[in-house]
Amino acid sequence: MSRLIGEDGYADGKKLPSEKELAETYGVSRETIRKALKHLTQLGRVYSIRGSGHYVRHWVPQMESTLNRLTSITELIKQSQLVEGEMEVHFFKRVPTKDEAELLQIHPLDPVFVVDRIRTAGGEPLIFNQNVLPQSVVGEDFPLRYEKGSLLNCLRTRYRIDIAEAMTEVLAVRAEDLLPYRLKETGAPLLKFKQVHYDAKALPIFLSYDIMRNDVIRFFIRRVM
Numbered sequence: 001m002s003r004l005i006g007e008d009g010y011a012d013g014k015k016l017p018s019e020k021e022l023a024e025t026y027g028v029s030r031e032t033i034r035k036a037l038k039h040l041t042q043l044g045r046v047y048s049i050r051g052s053g054h055y056v057r058h059w060v061p062q063m064e065s066t067l068n069r070l071t072s073i074t075e076l077i078k079q080s081q082l083v084e085g086e087m088e089v090h091f092f093k094r095v096p097t098k099d100e101a102e103l104l105q106i107h108p109l110d111p112v113f114v115v116d117r118i119r120t121a122g123g124e125p126l127i128f129n130q131n132v133l134p135q136s137v138v139g140e141d142f143p144l145r146y147e148k149g150s151l152l153n154c155l156r157t158r159y160r161i162d163i164a165e166a167m168t169e170v171l172a173v174r175a176e177d178l179l180p181y182r183l184k185e186t187g188a189p190l191l192k193f194k195q196v197h198y199d200a201k202a203l204p205i206f207l208s209y210d211i212m213r214n215d216v217i218r219f220f221i222r223r224v225m
Helices: 002-007 019-026 030-043 073-079 098-104 151-159
Strands: 046-049 053-056 063-066 084-094 112-121 124-134 163-171 190-199 204-213 217-220
Touching: 019 030, 030 046, 073 084, 073 112, 073 124, 098 124, 098 204, 151 163, 151 204
Parallel strands: 063 217
Antiparallel strands: 046 053, 084 112, 112 124, 124 204, 163 190, 190 204
């Protein structure tokens, strides 16, 4: 199947033959073809449209990282030798939810800044990123002091705050998660990370919700005895 996509002239957006035709071409059962298509869908090589069939997805380089090390998205993109970018950046201020106030160790009525943005690699939408920062940490003028790119770098250069570690929870993406259409339209499998970022004194600095395309970014955990 990968050879079909790579060598037989099936360009981005091209519809693949039916399961029956593929089974006859390769001399295998339709069940084998179904499994192969499912695997290629999980890898992000193809996507399906109900009632229409399978199509070749726009190819994006794979990125690999380990959950054992705190790596910024900027680092990850640069390691893949791609150009980092962002789009649809929105700022707003509100009071924290009960969960956010507890995680950030702030008063329930202390305002927080929320930054919503889509991170891109090579112009391709990659991650929907929402950061929640206490106003007591970044000040009232945070939207003016904000820098594009790595928030960790922005905090370091503009506020002299170094992030030393993060506590990460891996969650399922739910129907109630409000995703931007640019990420939805990719049809890619998604991973959701909820992370509290701490400084060297173990004080919580900000909370982030990151919904990432799993067809592009793969994460690994090293487990030892």
